[in-house]
Amino acid sequence: MALLMLLGASASAQDTTGVGAISGTVVDSMGRPAAGVRVCALDTSVCVTSDAQGAFRMGELRAGAYRLEILPLEGLPFTSDAVNVRAGLDGTVEITLPQGENFQQTVTVTAPAFQAPEEVKNSGFLVAPREILKSAAALQDVSRYVQGLPGVTIGTNDFRNDIIVRGGSPLENLFVVDNVEIPNINAFANFASAGGTVSLLDAELLQDVTFLTGGYPAPYINRTSSVLQVTQREGNRQEFGGWTTLGFAGAGVILEGPINAGKGSWIVSTRRSFLDLFTQDVGFGGVPIVYSVNAKAVYDLTPRDRVWMVNIAGIDEIRLGLSDSSDLEEEIANFDIRYDGWRSATGFNWQRIFGSRGVGLFGVTHSEAKVGQQVKDLVAQGVPPPNLSPEEVIARSPVVYFEDSREGESTIKYDLTVHLPFFDTVQTGGSFKIFRISYAVNSPFGNDTPYSPAPGIDPFFLDTRFRSYQTGGYLQASKQVTSRVNLTLGGRIDHYDILSKTRFSPRAGVNVRLTDALSWNSSTGSYYQQPAFLFVSAFPQNASLVPWRADHYVTGLAWSPNTNLRLTAETYRKTYTDYPVASGL
Structure with missing residues (x-):
């Protein structure tokens, strides 16, 4: 049975175009890199070929579930189960080709690990919605959840969800929801402030939360401490x-x-x-x-x-x-x-x-x-x-x-x-x-x-x-x-x-x-x-x-x-x- 395995660990991401990618390696049954293997995302025109190290990357994929077709140099093609793609993230997978006598028509897929795209180097966190929902201290509030991340301190009191990142002020945080910049995502918010008492975002609708606390790339505008990006x-x-x-x-x-x-x-x-x-x-x-x-x-x-x-x-x-x-x-x-x-x-x-x-x-x-x-x-x-x-x-x-x-x-x-x-x-x-x-x-x-x-x-x-x-x-x-x-x-x-x-x-x-x-x-x-x-x-x-x-x-x-x-x-x-x-x- 050919096997698509989990690689890497969750990390941060950047989403300025609303697309993601699937990247990874193809190896043979002995674990050696397999070059020249064609990998296609079904129902799209996206196909790539693994290089000498067995590596491949399919970019510019919209968020959604894609089945992969794997065409080795020898033997029959394979069709995978669905692989999830998330906007702004690189999903990393490994494809293991079976021995010739064990060829089958399907590939077993586990969920890919998601990692930062190449332009994000440091200080990033990818928060899964389930973590916000199950955190008692967060009260289903994304801002309160990120208050517990490294480099973040709580504001003046427990009634507010102000985010203070690495010595900055709550006003220095940028909020982006589905490519929409929002001055403040909280209720009971004053002008010249970026905090409030509770978030207006429903945690049940969240898919990805990316929090960048420093050294973030050039697309982000007019904030000096952090970026909270929500899909x-x-x-x-x-x-x-x-x-x-x-x-x-x-x-x-x-x-x-x-x-x-x-x-x-x-x-x-x-x-x-x-x-x-x-x-x-x-x-x-x-x-x-x-x-x-x-x-x-x-x-x-x-x-x-x-x-x-x-x-x-x-x-x-x-x-x-x-x-x-x-x-x-x-x-x-x-x-x-x-x-x-x-x-x-x-x-x-x-x-x-x-x-x-x-x-x-x-x-x-x-x-x-x-x-x-x-x-x-x-x-x-x-x-x-x-x-x-x-x-x-x-x-x-x-x-x-x-x-x-x-x-x-x-x-x-x-x-x-x-x-x-x-x-x-x-x-x-x-x-x-x-x-x-x-x-x-x-x-x-x-x-x-x-x-x-x-x-x-x-x-x-x-x-x-x-x-x-x-x-x-x-x-x-x-x-x-x-x-x-x-x-x-x-x-x-x-x-x-x-x-x-x-x-x-x-x-x-x-x-x-x-x-x-x-x-x-x-x-x-x-x-x-x-x-x-x-x-x-x-x-x-x-x-x-x-x-x-x-x-x-x-x-x-x-x-x-x-x-x-x-x-x-x-x-x-x-x-x-x-x-x-x-x-x-």
Whole structure:
């Protein structure tokens, strides 16, 4: 019986074109490399031939299940069971040819191991959805799960899922869902923040989660610490179905089904929190209410053309502070805090495969978010008389913070991956972004901090509307320099309209296979990020801010002694330049 065996260990990945690959080796029954064996993915035009070392690679395969046809130089062809391909990942397999007298017509297949494509050298994690679902600490929240990964620390408190990577801030993380950049994937999110209380993403819809914590390649834009990239699964192409869900984020329903006799599919998840049905206080003076929707539709126009649409949306509200049941010893009883907001991100993508030459991905996305907040200080004018009801105390107290703001972001982008004679892989692309900003923020009494020389420092009144633009492009090439050395070089250039600044960011990475089990990996790069629009707009002097810079230097060893174990050890250095900090406190 010919056997397709598991190789390698799970690792990180990059998905800028929405395709994956199957690579591996063909060996004979004695374990020797088998050259000249033709391997084809059925129902496609993709066929490759193993080289002198028995190695082969089939690239530009859409996510899905493929049966392989193996045509040895001698004997009958074989047809494998289905091999799964996942977007942005290299699935590594081994094909063992049987002895001539044992030829059979099928190949037994085990699931391939997935590994990083050649341009990702360091600091990456591929998280399986089942790990998020079964983790008690994660609460079915992808952000809370990655808080436990190496190089990541938890934010200010357990109520938030802020991600702090290698000394950065939560604002320095890029979120990408099915090639749609989303400013924030969380509920109860403020502008100038990338965290919240709970993720809007339904863990039941996740297919792959890739988390890059440093030294990542050139396609990623305007973030200086990390990239959280999510691929949601397709709906069922054969039949309609649905089920209910229950978790920390709430109760909901998932529905899915085919489009046009299996040429496409759709899937929708809707959820609502339910704690407010049982209590008005979950331990911090109130109870959150959250609605969320995740939707994805995929359609194959032709064997080479695929389109998909994605929507991630959420509505949230909460009221915190003094109530009839409040413990007056708690600080929260000194305030009345009201928050309501919504956010939505929608994207359309068109993927075209150019045969064995490469693949292109065109995307148009739009995200919109609104935040409304009001904070009253109930003791700003002294301790209220004890005979007043909470409603009367709130009515007579001054507003110390008010916000009614909105941000919109529209993006058009294109990513192209091609295979050229000199370079194994060349990636290039560009994007154009339009930001529509509307801020109405008042803090009439300023802020009191332990570092303030006087109370009420830096009061501000902000009422502004404007547009801004950001353009960027990148070029990156990877080459197998020798049989043991792979090199990636590239860079990107970005223009920040509101700051009137242009920055170039070089990137480089190298992988050296020291032995069959041990490899040395290093990567470096410069990364730039624009200060949040709210910070730039709040005070006139902030208009002179420039994009801050983080230089990453990462090196380490990876050891894979067998198919089920991968150990990595890394060291890194991260240097910031032009980082904005508050002054005059």
